[in-house]
Amino acid sequence: MDLSDYTVLDLTWLLPGPYGTMLLADMGAEVVKVEESTRGDYARWLEPEVEPTDSGALFHAVNRNKKSVTIDLKADEGREAFLRLAAEADVVFEQFRPGVVDRLGVGYEDVREVNEDIVYCSLSGYGQDGPYSDRVGHDVNYVGLAGLLRETVSKDGRFPALPSYQIADTVGGLFSAFAIVSALLDREAGNGGQYLDVSMTDVVASLGTGQSWRAFMREELPEEERSLAGMHAPCYDVYETRDGEYVTIAAREDKFWEQLLAEIDREDLLEYRFARGEDGQYARAELQSEFEKRTREEWEEYLSDETMFAPVNEFHEVFDHPQIRAREMVGEMDVGGGETFSYVGFPAKSSKDVEDMHSPAPEFGEHTREVLSRVLSEERIAELEDREVV
Numbered sequence: 001m002d003l004s005d006y007t008v009l010d011l012t013w014l015l016p017g018p019y020g021t022m023l024l025a026d027m028g029a030e031v032v033k034v035e036e037s038t039r040g041d042y043a044r045w046l047e048p049e050v051e052p053t054d055s056g057a058l059f060h061a062v063n064r065n066k067k068s069v070t071i072d073l074k075a076d077e078g079r080e081a082f083l084r085l086a087a088e089a090d091v092v093f094e095q096f097r098p099g100v101v102d103r104l105g106v107g108y109e110d111v112r113e114v115n116e117d118i119v120y121c122s123l124s125g126y127g128q129d130g131p132y133s134d135r136v137g138h139d140v141n142y143v144g145l146a147g148l149l150r151e152t153v154s155k156d157g158r159f160p161a162l163p164s165y166q167i168a169d170t171v172g173g174l175f176s177a178f179a180i181v182s183a184l185l186d187r188e189a190g191n192g193g194q195y196l197d198v199s200m201t202d203v204v205a206s207l208g209t210g211q212s213w214r215a216f217m218r219e220e221l222p223e224e225e226r227s228l229a230g231m232h233a234p235c236y237d238v239y240e241t242r243d244g245e246y247v248t249i250a251a252r253e254d255k256f257w258e259q260l261l262a263e264i265d266r267e268d269l270l271e272y273r274f275a276r277g278e279d280g281q282y283a284r285a286e287l288q289s290e291f292e293k294r295t296r297e298e299w300e301e302y303l304s305d306e307t308m309f310a311p312v313n314e315f316h317e318v319f320d321h322p323q324i325r326a327r328e329m330v331g332e333m334d335v336g337g338g339e340t341f342s343y344v345g346f347p348a349k350s351s352k353d354v355e356d357m358h359s360p361a362p363e364f365g366e367h368t369r370e371v372l373s374r375v376l377s378e379e380r381i382a383e384l385e386d387r388e389v390v
Contacts, residue, residue: 002352003029006184009086010034010066011106012095013041015166016200017123018062020173021093024180025065026346026356032089032371033063033362034082037070037390040364052337055361060341064333065358067367071390078389079105084375087114091180093121097136098128108195117193119183123176125168127199139200142168146204151211164315171207172200234283235260235273238312245296246312249287256308263303264290319344333360365390 007030010021018033018041025031035041041063046056053060069085072078083106086092092111094101101107101122108120125142126132132145140162143149148167149160176198183194214221235251251257257273272283294302296311303309313321319330319342329347332340346356368390372381384390 003027003181003184006030006090007032007088008091008093008180009082009089010093011101012093012123014043014169015058015062016169016173017093017095017176018043018173019170020123020175020177020180021066022062022064023174023177023346024091025358027354029091031066032085032367033066033068034073034085035068035070035364037072037078037365037388040068040070044364050335050341051339053335053361053363055363057341060333060335060361061343063361064343065356066362067371068362068365069368069371069390070365071368072388073104073106075387075389077384077387081372081376081384081390082106083110083114085371086111086118088374089115089118090184091119091121093123093176093180095123098122098124098133112193115193117187119180119187119193119196121176121180121183121196121198123172123198123200125199126201128197132201139166139168142172142201143204146201147208148204151208167207168200168204171203172198175203175206233274233276234269234280234287237284237287239288239291241294241296241299242292243295243297247291247296247299248310248312250308252308256306259304260307260309263307266290331357333357335360 003024006024008021008024010017010031010033012018012021013035021031021033033041039045041059043059043062044055046058048057049055050057050060071082073082086106092106092108094106102110108118108122111118111120122128124133125137126135126145135141140149143163144160146168148163152161152163153159176196179196179198183196187193233252235249235257238246238248240246249260251260251273254273258267258270261267261269266286269283269286272279275283291299299309300311318324324330327349329345331343331345333343335341341360343357346354369381372384372390376384381390
């Protein structure tokens with residue numbers, strides 16, 4: 001998990017790309033965030049701000065361990081400076097709409113002319129080709145097209161529910177990081193660099209792999225197995241507790257269904273595990289009456305580890321849950337002035353000592369001189385600063 005020998009030029013902003021490059025930075029890669037010279041990453045200016053930095057919370061959440069360099073890529077001198085950095089980099093990761101980097105003169109072919117071994121990743125909403133490639137979009141558009149939104153519905157199926165997480169954004173960044181590391185491994189094997197085209201919509205569609213048979217075998221399946229209803233059963237559902245909270249039950253296998261019913265003393269429901277229609281309604285109602293006898297916390301203490309059970313946490317409760325804390329998924333970064341900012345840690349653990357916090361999110365243009373001095377003279381940097389190119 002040590003990527004310290006690799007340099008990534010990061011041309012992404014807001015959430016999708018920055019989440020992916022943060023994961024690479026957590027694993028040790030030098031991530032140089034190349035920001036537009038007057039405004040920078042839009043996330044810097046989104047409220048709420050983190051004091052005393054005057055930068056947005058979202059920016060701090062997904063930009064730790066990076067360096068910030070400001071370059072105006074629309075200026076010839078800025079493009080030249082970027083290509084000089086790219087000549088010595090391992091990865092370029094961009095998140096513009098298809099065609100923009102080519103018009104700026106920093107696309108894959110432009111970079112490949114100065115560095116034929118570059119791994120170049122383009123992350124976009126719909127991908128670089130296809131009838132939707134030029135469309136603008138945001139997370140809800142991508143999860144809608146990819147089918148996830150229609151599957152996230154109330155039990156009566158009346159209306160899709162908006163996910164509270166930006167699913168396409170985060171899995172798009174995650175998969176990009178995975179593809180980049182894979183491409184670097186391929187390069188190490190002697191196969192040179194490559195171009196990666198990652199579509200957030202494609203990645204969300206891939207998340208449906210485990211249910212894809214419902215679509216591909218549509219005409220061969222009974223009606224109840226063609227739809228979301230095939231997943232819902234008394235043994236696999238959400239139940240309300242005495243305190244108005246919720247718990248999840250996922251006892252789809254025989255032994256776990258039997259275990260649950262034994263622990264709540266309702267073996268009479270054994271035959272109703274996958275019941276549908278009136279029988280299913282009866283079994284759910286009976287289980288609901290049982291779960292209303294205790295609070296969510298009491299059920300957590302009462303049921304054993306052998307039951308397919310977990311609480312439904314409020315979002316603000318997640319990062320205080322003992323399981324999340326035990327996995328060291330919450331850390332604190334020093335943002336100056338004696339203030340700290342909580343962050344979500346790297347989600348994979350290693351037998352090696354991996355430190356996911358090297359430095360807090362960078363100040364705007366904090367490392368411009370440091371990084372550009374690798375490829376430009378001090379006089380040239382000063383000249384570009386005077387022209388507001390960097």
